[in-house]
Amino acid sequence: MVDAIYRSESRRVLATLIRLLGDFDIAEEALHDAFAAAVEQWPKDGPPANPRAWLVSTGRFKAIDSMRRRARFDASQGKLAEQLEADASADAEWDDDGVPDDRLRLIFTCCHPALQADAQIALTLRTVCGLTTEEIAHAFLTQPPTLAQRIVRAKNKIRDARIPYEVPTRAALAPRLDAVLHVIYLVFNEGYSASSGASLTRQELSAEAIRLGRLLVELLPEPEAVGLLALMLLHESRRAARTSPEGELVLLEEQNRASWDRERIAEGLALVERALGSNRFGPYAVQAAIAAVHAEATSAAATDWPQIAALYGVLAGIDASPVVQLNRAVAIAMADGIEQGLALLDTVHLPGYHLLPAARADLLRRLGRLDDAAAAYREALGLVTNEAERRFLERRLVEVARPGP
Amino acid sequence: MKYLCLICAETVMERMTKADAARLFEEYVEFTKGIRKDGHFIAANRLLPASAATTVRVRNGKVSTTDGPFAETKKQLGGYYLVEAKDLNEAIQVASKIPGARLGCVEVRPIAEDPETLRAIGPTAPDGPR
Amino acid sequence: MQYLLMCCFNEERWTKLPNSQRDKIMQEYGQFDQSIVKSGHYRASERLQSIAASTTVREKDGKLVITDGPFAETKEQLGGYHLVECRDLDEAISIAARIPTLPFGGVVEVRPLVPASQRLAPAGSTGGH
Numbered sequence: 152m153v154d155a156i157y158r159s160e161s162r163r164v165l166a167t168l169i170r171l172l173g174d175f176d177i178a179e180e181a182l183h184d185a186f187a188a189a190v191e192q193w194p195k196d197g198p199p200a201n202p203r204a205w206l207v208s209t210g211r212f213k214a215i216d217s218m219r220r221r222a223r224f225d226a227s228q229g230k231l232a233e234q235l236e237a238d239a240s241a242d243a244e245w246d247d248d249g250v251p252d253d254r255l256r257l258i259f260t261c262c263h264p265a266l267q268a269d270a271q272i273a274l275t276l277r278t279v280c281g282l283t284t285e286e287i288a289h290a291f292l293t294q295p296p297t298l299a300q301r302i303v304r305a306k307n308k309i310r311d312a313r314i315p316y317e318v319p320t321r322a323a324l325a326p327r328l329d330a331v332l333h334v335i336y337l338v339f340n341e342g343y344s345a346s347s348g349a350s351l352t353r354q355e356l357s358a359e360a361i362r363l364g365r366l367l368v369e370l371l372p373e374p375e376a377v378g379l380l381a382l383m384l385l386h387e388s389r390r391a392a393r394t395s396p397e398g399e400l401v402l403l404e405e406q407n408r409a410s411w412d413r414e415r416i417a418e419g420l421a422l423v424e425r426a427l428g429s430n431r432f433g434p435y436a437v438q439a440a441i442a443a444v445h446a447e448a449t450s451a452a453a454t455d456w457p458q459i460a461a462l463y464g465v466l467a468g469i470d471a472s473p474v475v476q477l478n479r480a481v482a483i484a485m486a487d488g489i490e491q492g493l494a495l496l497d498t499v500h501l502p503g504y505h506l507l508p509a510a511r512a513d514l515l516r517r518l519g520r521l522d523d524a525a526a527a528y529r530e531a532l533g534l535v536t537n538e539a540e541r542r543f544l545e546r547r548l549v550e551v552a553r554p555g556p
Numbered sequence: 557m558k559y560l561c562l563i564c565a566e567t568v569m570e571r572m573t574k575a576d577a578a579r580l581f582e583e584y585v586e587f588t589k590g591i592r593k594d595g596h597f598i599a600a601n602r603l604l605p606a607s608a609a610t611t612v613r614v615r616n617g618k619v620s621t622t623d624g625p626f627a628e629t630k631k632q633l634g635g636y637y638l639v640e641a642k643d644l645n646e647a648i649q650v651a652s653k654i655p656g657a658r659l660g661c662v663e664v665r666p667i668a669e670d671p672e673t674l675r676a677i678g679p680t681a682p683d684g685p686r
Numbered sequence: 687m688q689y690l691l692m693c694c695f696n697e698e699r700w701t702k703l704p705n706s707q708r709d710k711i712m713q714e715y716g717q718f719d720q721s722i723v724k725s726g727h728y729r730a731s732e733r734l735q736s737i738a739a740s741t742t743v744r745e746k747d748g749k750l751v752i753t754d755g756p757f758a759e760t761k762e763q764l765g766g767y768h769l770v771e772c773r774d775l776d777e778a779i780s781i782a783a784r785i786p787t788l789p790f791g792g793v794v795e796v797r798p799l800v801p802a803s804q805r806l807a808p809a810g811s812t813g814g815h
Contacts, residue, residue, distance in 0.1 A: 227671065264752035265644060265741040304738060308754065311739040312666050313557050315643040323645075326750065560734060562764075564757045599730060601769070602800040603690060610796045612779060614788040621779055626694050626795040627760040633692075633797075638732065644741065651743045652750050661744035663757040668733040668766075676712035677719055677733065 153189050156202050161186070162281055164206045166253035170316055171207070172214050172235065175278065175306045180217075185210035211235070251318045254279065255370045258363075261305075262331040263314050270305040271334050277302055279366075280359050290356050291341065318371075328371070332379050332435060335363050339383050343390075357387055368422075374429040378436030381422035385442035388415035400543040404451040416446045434470040437462055456486035473501045481510050489514050505534035509544060512551075521551040558598065558667035559639050559647040564631040565660025583655040591639065596650050602635040631660055638667075688729065688771055689778040692795040694762040695787050697736055703790065714786035722770060727781060733766040762793050769799075 161182065168178035185206045199205040215232045222229030261275040272291075276282045282290075288298040308314065319327040342356025364380040392406035423443045426436035441462045448454040463479035476499045484492020493514050501507045512527030528548040535541045572580065591597045606625040613620050625632065637654060641647035644664070651662040700708070715733075722728040737756040744751050756763065765787070772778040775796070782794040 265648070265754055267754040270754070308739055311735055312664075312741060313643045315645055317645075319645075558732070560732065562757065601688075601690065604798045604800055606797075608798055610775065610779060612782045612785075612788070612794040612796060614783075614792075617789075619779075619783040619788070625797070626692065626762060626793045627758070629758040629760060631757055648741065648743055648752060652745075657743050658745045661742050661757050664741045664743060665737070665756075665764075666735045666739050668735050672709075673712070673733050676709070677716045677731075 152198060153186065153193060156189070156198070156206075157186060160203050160206065162279060163252075163254055164203055164210065165278065166257040167203075167207050168210050168214075169278075170253050170256060171211050171238065173316070174310065177214055178210075181210035181214040182206075184213040188213070252370045254366065255318050256316050258331055258367065258370075259318055259327055260309065260314060260316050262327075262334045263309075264327075264330050265312065265314060266305050266308060267301075268334075268337075270301050270308075271330070272338060273298055273301045274305045275334055275363070276338065276359065280363060282359065286355075290353055324373075328373060328375065331367065332375060335360050335367070336379060336383075336435075338363070339386075343386055354390065357383070357390075361387060374426045374432045375435050377422050377429075378426040378432055378434075378439050381419045381426060381439035382435050382442055384415045384419035384422065385439060385446050388412040388419065388446065394539070398539060400539045402543075403445065408450065411446070419443065419446065434466060437466045437469070441466070454485070456482060460486040473499050474504070474506075477501060477507055477510060481514070484514050489518050493518075503534060505531045505536075505540070505544075507531075508534070512544075512547065516547070516551055524551045557641060557643070557647075558669065559641055559644075559651075560665045560667060561637040561639060561647070561651045561654060562633055562663040562665065563635045563637070563654060563656035563660070564633055564663065565656055566630055566632075580655055580659075587653055587655060590653070591637070591650060596639045596641060596646075597637070598640055599638040600636065603633060605634070606632040634660075687774065687801065688769060688799040689775075690797045690799060691768040691770060691778070691782045691785065692764055692797065693766045693768070693785055693787060694760075694793045694795065695765050696762050696791065697765075699791060700765075707790070711786045711790065718784060718786060719768075722768070722781060727770045727772060727777075729769040729771055731766065731768040734764060737763050 164185070165178055165182050168181050169175055172178045172181060188209050189202075189206065193199075215235050218228045218232035218235070222232060258275065258279055261279060262271045266274065269291075273287055276287045276290075277284065284299045284302065285295050288295040291298070339357050339360035342353040342358070342360060361380070361383050364376070364383055367376045368380050388411050389403070389406060391412070392408070392410045393401055395401055419439065420443050423436065423439045426432045427440060441459055444455050444459050444462065460479065460482040463475065463482045467475050467479050477496065480492050480495035480499060482492075483495055493511065496507070496511050496514065499507060508527045508530035512524045512531060515521075515524035515527060525548060528544055528551065532541065532544050532548065535544060588597065588600060609623075609625040611622050611624060611626045613622070634656065637650075639647060639650050641650060644666075647664050647666075651657060651664045654662050656662060703711075719728065719731060740754075740756045742753050742755060742757050744753075768781075768785075770778060770781055772781065775798070778796050778798075782796050785792065785794050788794065
């Protein structure tokens with residue numbers, strides 16, 4: 152019973168304890184103590200009517216208690232205990248009207264731009280999602296002590312530089328929300344197409360990112376948050392089709408659409424409509440709209456490429472990055488003609504990114520310019536890091552270097 | 557809480573055209589007025605360029621001086637603002653309005669106000685901020 | 687004439703000094719401060735937190751960019767400063783030479799402030815380049 156409550160409430164309790172106690176480590180200790188007390192008392196007395204309130208209260212008092220005990224050796228702890236006890240706002244927490252959910256405060260604090268990007272990810276996964284340092288380290292192919300240090304440094308920075316535990320004001324929201332969405336998308340991508348290593352996907356990370364995305368939309372239904380959730384769901388709907396049973400890469404145009412997750416697609420499509428309907432949408436919503444067009448096509452041949460090309464045009468208008476230009480060029484190749492797409496590709500500058508020569512190689516291959524295609528595949532092979540993608544490119548290279556019946 | 561805003565740039569004010577420099581200077585005057593009014597201002601100073609610096613070290617028990625700054629970085633320190641802010645977000649807000657932030661960057665560093673520091677170097681100046 | 691004495695020290699090296707050594711240096715700083723207050727040179731001083739607590743703010747393409755860390759990665763890091771009023775550079779150097787971190791590998795940069803008479807003038811009239 153306590154286990155179930157831990158799974159459903161511990162993150163929210165932690166977020167509130169951080170606000171009340173003003174410190175991540177003290178709050179984590181308080182959380183631990185509160186659940187220890189629950190394990191002891193609830194089987195005997197039965198669970199409380201409001202478990203979350205009970206846990207927050209208990210955690211807070213246990214923290215104040217330990218500060219009192221430590222005050223015998225360190226006077227500052229005693230003063231702190233007094234301040235915390237006198238904090239009247241601790242009781243106002245249960246009204247829930249107009250008061251931002253503490254998890255939102257936590258997300259924005261963990262994703263504060265004054266923290267390093269990898270620290271934002273680690274801290275978010277640890278405190279908002281509750282993953283252990285081992286799980287996070289494993290997912291990102293680092294060593295647990297390295298990751299633990301990263302989290303410690305982030306907490307120290309929050310404390311020493313006094314990063315406030317708050318949701319940004321409306322005026323300051325846009326760039327801060329961007330930072331949060333960026334973290335969530337980075338986590339999703341790390342799980343969707345692992346940047347290096349032997350296998351193509353790490354499902355647990357993507358699932359966590361989607362969970363985070365849902366939480367964000369629940370707490371702060373901004374169009375871009377809705378757009379990001381839609382994008383992640385639509386990408387995720389294709390997971391089963393994306394790799395062959397042998398772990399080989401299967402391109403979108405060759406995927407078995409029957410294995411696409413229709414429920415996720417339906418949810419994603421509804422969210423895309425919601426995001427676009429707001430007129431305040433941004434790049435994530437447009438990318439989601441593009442994914443939606445693919446999702447609605449019953450077959451690769453039935454894909455509405457002109458619609459996709461048009462959407463990339465919209466995207467390029469709000470996000471001038473070279474990756475967007477690359478994808479737009481490919482869409483135009485499919486919609487208006489390969490030569491046109493190739494010409495556009497040549498204007499894209501993306502050194503070190505394997506998908507650029509890979510895209511060029513593919514278009515050249517379709518045009519029958521096999522020698523040029525081979526050269527481009529070789530260039531892509533020089534840059535690719537993911538093993539499954541490497542094998543795919545090698546297969547293509549073999550095809551164009553020795554075209555056969 | 558006190559924060560030191562270190563203003564750094566590759567293009568030192570002295571190397572700008574007269575017109576650009578005059579404009580930049582006016583912006584600084586406005587900015588300083590603004591944060592005085594808002595109660596953030598504690599102190600500010602403008603430094604001569606790194607070429608006017610002298611670095612002091614002790615080598616083999618002897619004091620040695622060399623011409624130049626302590627580190628040859630592309631960006632050099634040109635001045636600073638010492639400000640009072642309630643948290644990092646507020647300090648960043650103030651720092652982002654420093655005209656130098658546009659041209660170079662501003663490093664926002666909290667002042668050490670821990671008990672050990674205060675105990676060791678406590679109040680010094682008769683009317684000092686400590 | 688006012689000079690900024692920037693006290694720099696390799697932060698990693700600082701953490702490796704024994705606690706007693708660091709405490710002693712901080713105490714000596716206290717004594718140093720008192721002495722230059724007495725001698726009339728002291729104008730201001732602050733100790734900074736580590737660069738781990740630093741945040742850098744810049745502008746790129748009209749947007750504010752906030753990143754973790756100091757503006758430059760250097761061997762030694764700025765740990766604190768003293769603002770002093772001195773007759774000339776030699777006097778400033780002689781004061782800088784007494785800063786307690788020097789015997790332990792510390793480095794002090796002595797930088798003149800823009801002279802008061804010119805501080806309120808736009809650049810170009812500072813006798814610059």
